[in-house]
Amino acid sequence: MRVLAIDPGYERLGIAVVEKKERKEVLLYSDCFRTNPKDVFEERLLQIGTEVERIIKEYGPDALATEQLYFNTNQKTVMYVAEVIGVINYISRKNNLMLFDYSPLQVKNAVSGYGRSTKEQVAKMVPQLIEIRKEIKFDDEYDAIAIGLTCLASERDTVPLKMK
Numbered sequence: 487m488r489v490l491a492i493d494p495g496y497e498r499l500g501i502a503v504v505e506k507k508e509r510k511e512v513l514l515y516s517d518c519f520r521t522n523p524k525d526v527f528e529e530r531l532l533q534i535g536t537e538v539e540r541i542i543k544e545y546g547p548d549a550l551a552t553e554q555l556y557f558n559t560n561q562k563t564v565m566y567v568a569e570v571i572g573v574i575n576y577i578s579r580k581n582n583l584m585l586f587d588y589s590p591l592q593v594k595n596a597v598s599g600y601g602r603s604t605k606e607q608v609a610k611m612v613p614q615l616i617e618i619r620k621e622i623k624f625d626d627e628y629d630a631i632a633i634g635l636t637c638l639a640s641e642r643d644t645v646p647l648k649m650k
Contacts, residue, residue: 487641488514490547490583491634492538492574493626494555496530496566497521499537500626503545504616504634511616511638514545516631518624527566535573542581550578551586551637553593553629588636593629596636608632 493500503515519537521530541547552574555567578585591601598611609628612618615635622628 487549487638488545488547489549489551489586489634489637490538490541490545490578491551491630491637493553493629493633494567494571494574495626496527496534496570497523498624498626499534499570500624500628500630500633501537501541502627502630502634503541503547504631504638506638506642511635513616513618513631513634515541516618516620516622516627518622518627527569531569531573534570535577538574538577539581542577542583547583549584549586549637549641550574551588551633553633554587554589556590586637586641588633588640592640593632593636596639597632605629 488503488505491502491504497520499519501517501519502513504511504513521533552571555564555571575585594603594608595601597608597615605625609625612628612631616631
């Protein structure tokens with residue numbers, strides 16, 4: 487199964503495409519897609535949607551995996567991230583991808599074996615689980631890779647069915 491994994495955000499969006507080949511996880515693509523804070527929010531949504539569609543068309547994933555929205559004290563941020571997730575889910579379903587959603591606890595547990603791991607611990611474990619051939623500058627990208635690894639481990643018995 488090939489998975490498009492996304493750590494949702496509207497300023498920075500962690501993106502990874504991972505798959506399992508011959509019992510080994512392979513990173514096909516990863517990036518931290520950034521939008522310009524000076525652009526109006528709707529323009530940023532369009533940029534995110536366009537980038538997600540580009541990646542779907544280029545890599546042909548079977549599934550989308552995202553991390554569940556974490557509710558913090560800033561309600562405006564939560565609402566914006568929820569809208570980003572809505573756009574990503576819409577584009578993914580439009581392209582017949584299966585959708586999977588994982589809690590931060592599930593991702594941390596899958597990657598580090600401990601659900602209360604720090605971001606730093608997750609970022610340190612990810613390169614031990616999958617080969618990364620580039621420098622990663624933002625933790626959003628590590629998070630996306632971790633989400634993808636979680637999906638491959640959790641859904642290993644799921645057979646991708648292209649939905650009509």
